Amino acid sequence: MRYAKGHREETHARIVETASRLFREKGVDRVGVDEIMRESGLTHGGFYVHFRNKDQLIAEACALAVDERADEWKENLRGLPPEEAFAAFLDGYIECAGSGDCPFASLGADVARQGAEVREVYTEKVEELVEFMTEELSCGREEALLALVAVSGAINVANASNDPKFSKEIIATTRRNLVRLWVDRCGPKARAKQSVRKTRGKLAAAAAR
Numbered sequence: 001m002r003y004a005k006g007h008r009e010e011t012h013a014r015i016v017e018t019a020s021r022l023f024r025e026k027g028v029d030r031v032g033v034d035e036i037m038r039e040s041g042l043t044h045g046g047f048y049v050h051f052r053n054k055d056q057l058i059a060e061a062c063a064l065a066v067d068e069r070a071d072e073w074k075e076n077l078r079g080l081p082p083e084e085a086f087a088a089f090l091d092g093y094i095e096c097a098g099s100g101d102c103p104f105a106s107l108g109a110d111v112a113r114q115g116a117e118v119r120e121v122y123t124e125k126v127e128e129l130v131e132f133m134t135e136e137l138s139c140g141r142e143e144a145l146l147a148l149v150a151v152s153g154a155i156n157v158a159n160a161s162n163d164p165k166f167s168k169e170i171i172a173t174t175r176r177n178l179v180r181l182w183v184d185r186c187g188p189k190a191r192a193k194q195s196v197r198k199t200r201g202k203l204a205a206a207a208a209r
Helices: 007-026 033-039 044-050 054-077 082-098 103-111 116-136 141-160 164-186 188-208
Strands: none
Touching (some): 007 044, 007 054, 007 103, 033 044, 033 054, 054 082, 054 103, 054 116, 103 116, 116 141, 141 164
């Protein structure tokens, strides 16, 4: 049977989209190729027409999940002042993690148990997120890494707790202190102080020559 031009690419994309959704809903290790292909409206035999193995599919599905979420964040933050954008980024991250639809929160533990190909792609996507934070949210790399790791850890602990009030306290405390960190180390006043220190350092070095 002949298919229209682009049919293979469309089918490939549909499989990746289905896998991405199922992995976030159930976990990577709880979803098999049979289920993915069935949910995609295809048979198991067609899987190897598109992928070398399940690892390739996992890598592509993780990349898609992260890219979709990152694009949504970028759109929502566009035009906001840096401090508001940073706080909105944290809120968006917390909200999507709470809904179970955040690729970083829902896939991180699963990815840690996967092979090199999957972990390499996931690492690249985390690096891209850190780069986005440094460029668009006026963070230094150190502050971006700290914020990302802190909010991810807070979400994991909060989700594991059986006390809703305590969970909310964990999230609120983390968010409040990360915003304070941004103001203290990345805000306009902090940047002005850093600029003054750099200028003084250059003048001192020049005078010592």
